[in-house]
Amino acid sequence: MAAAVRLLLRAGSACNASSVCAPHTSTQRRHAAHFTFQPEPVPSQYGPTQKMNLFQSVTSALDNTLASDPTAVIFGEDVAFGGVFRCTVGLRDKYGKDRVFNTPLCEQGIVGFGIGLAVAGATAIAEIQFADYIFPAFDQIVNEAAKYRYRSGNLFDCGNLTIRAPWGCVGHGALYHSQSPEAFFAHCPGIKIVIPRSPVQAKGLLLSCIIDKNPCIFFEPKILYRAAVEQVPMESYQIPLSQAEVLQEGSDITLLAWGTQVHVMREVAAMAQEKLGVSCEVIDLRTIQPWDIETVCKSVVKTGRLLVSHEAPVTGGFAAEISSTVQEECFLNLEAPITRVCGYDTPFPHIFEPFYIPDKWKCFDAVKRMINY
């Protein structure tokens, strides 16, 4: 029996402190997160709040929507039992199986179906299980959803469509559970792309996407689903789209990011202040397309330096578009070249994630170089 237990332990799990275990040389512990989530002050303007993590804030937004809009339906793979990230827990029981339902395993079908629902006047909320799997739906999104209103001369549109997908690195997701594909869609006029940094932001931005009369893609940073916990208003509220938010004012350099990376930038700002005496202005872009050019440029005119950071590969990433526009608008104000700290031009690796991601040390180092340019 003891021998059997020994066998099973050796076969599978991490070694514990039992004397029967041969000591491993520096066991690699699975990495702790590369940032710390700081909850923001409780919003007071939207009514009573409740402690929620990010997936619960999404559930809350969906709950509010299903309650107030009788045409609203939620669908995708595995949403009926609550979803692989628990974003739709309880909704089917509460609102009925004709409103919260599973679809066959087919992303092009999910989005195509969603477009049709929207064209017929229903509020369609489609879930793609991971942003990495959105690509079969690329044709429907780019050639159909984005162009529906334009090509029909505004006779038809699918503005009632919102597509939600978990997004970004999660520590162990590797190639197909970590992607940030916003740049592919930013190149396509006609859709909106929104990425929240926190539960309060997620609920307000998602509700704005749902109400917005244009097809929207809402990417949810999966690493924040459980890790980000805040007091979130229980009632419906909206945070405007295409408005970036200045989280922290500063005078020496603008740090621009979205989603999870905003929290990395906040830490970079603290490090820069402490170690370099550099005053950083931190901006959360929030809407990737159409993006708030005015707020970003206003900031760069003030600071003279811009650092943009995202997990997605650097080449053709959205930082490239931002850099190009900002240098056009603010050329003479720049004290240093615009710097991008992004993922490398590789698929998202598994065991090499700690080296791949644009962590606070890489960003800190970039700040240092830019200040000393």
Add this chain to the structure above:
Amino acid sequence: MLSETTQSSSRKFCPPLVLGVKRLCLHSLSQVFLSETDLRTIMCPKYDVLGLGASVQSSVFENTTGSAVLPGALQQQPFDSLAEKPQFPGASAEFVDHLEFIQPNVISGIPVYRVMDRQGQIINPSEDPQLPKEMVLNFYQKMTLLNTMDRILYESQRQGRISFYMTNYGEEGTHVGSAAALDPEDLVFGQYREAGVLMFRGFPLDLFMAQCYANVDDLGKGRQMPVHYGSKDLNFVTISSPLATQIPQAAGAAYAIKRENTNRVVICYFGEGAASEGDAHAGFNFAATLECPLIFFCRNNGYAISTPTDEQYRGDGIAARGPGYGMLSIRVDGNDVFAVYNATKEARRRAIAENQPFLIEAMTYRIGHHSTSDDSSAYRSVDEVNYWDKQDHPISRLRHYMTARGWWGEEEERAWRKQSRKLVMEAFERAEKRQKPHPDLLFSDVYLEMPPSLEKQKESMWRHLQQYREHYPLDHYEK
């Protein structure tokens, strides 16, 4: 040698394995805690396809003493014989004990439903929908008006007046027969060769022309190539070029309409070529699983540009795919307007009543080229085309039906030809003279509201035009 019953019992215990794959099967919790010796000997027996019993087991399944070991749990416990049926969640079926592949039947495939023969005579009087004279005359006039418009607009492309055109020659029956069986409120998703549906519903010649000329009257604001029609009032969703994308959309629209409880159906047209797209598979599967009131109408016209059907699929056309999705399906003679009418009418009635999709495969022939960019003599014989034009055409078959009843004759034909041509030519001449839409319309409707960045781009375009206006055809565009 194990007995028959034990053999079949042992098969039931072990999930079907790929032959030769060794796996640790846990038949009971007691087997979780094992000695090292045990681990080497606990294997699932090879799946005994031939029913030869213990002799099939390989010598690998040996313990240290060299004798074959059968895990104790496999040996005797008989399963409840009353439950000797497959229990798989994935299919509801009986067992079968002989190996036989299901043969796809393409030699004598799904039969083709028709009401009239090729000479327009009713074959089975009980299938004659016995439509009133005015209705049948209207069918005929719509089909021939479409044909006339096609001739004139095809010519106008050849003369450089419009950029592109697609004719509907030979398929007029599929359009009019199906459109007539629908309510005006039913939502239509098309591919691009369904202009007759729109014409039947009353889309004016002026608006067909406006779209083809992309002039100021175009409801689509001049943004798309010719024949990409759309009409909100007539419930005809604007055509888009990518093929089959409308199929899953139609399923979604049908689902929304089902929830509204308004007794409307959605119809979705596509060709046999588009049916090869992944979106078609997606649409069929979604419509069936989500119980959508939807008619899938496939125009199987023999060609996808130059690709004949034997290079498009190997099965029995599109209708045979329906049952694979759990969908009621029928194949009809698409050149028989009454057959199309009857099938669509019944499909509509049941789709709404039963909330399920129907698949109608209308067999027909594309008499014209794929488009003005195509010369089909490159891939098919003139004889083949002539056969369909002369011997099996929806318009002539209906005309025979009408003349047999004394509803139509040479005089009516002459008069109508003259009148329909006049109508088309007048609309054509009006459309020719109209201006193009205002260039501002290049920038609107991308989003509901125009983003600031796009406003800036529009302003920059006008600044450019101010300076370089002689290089741009501004005179043809609305000021």
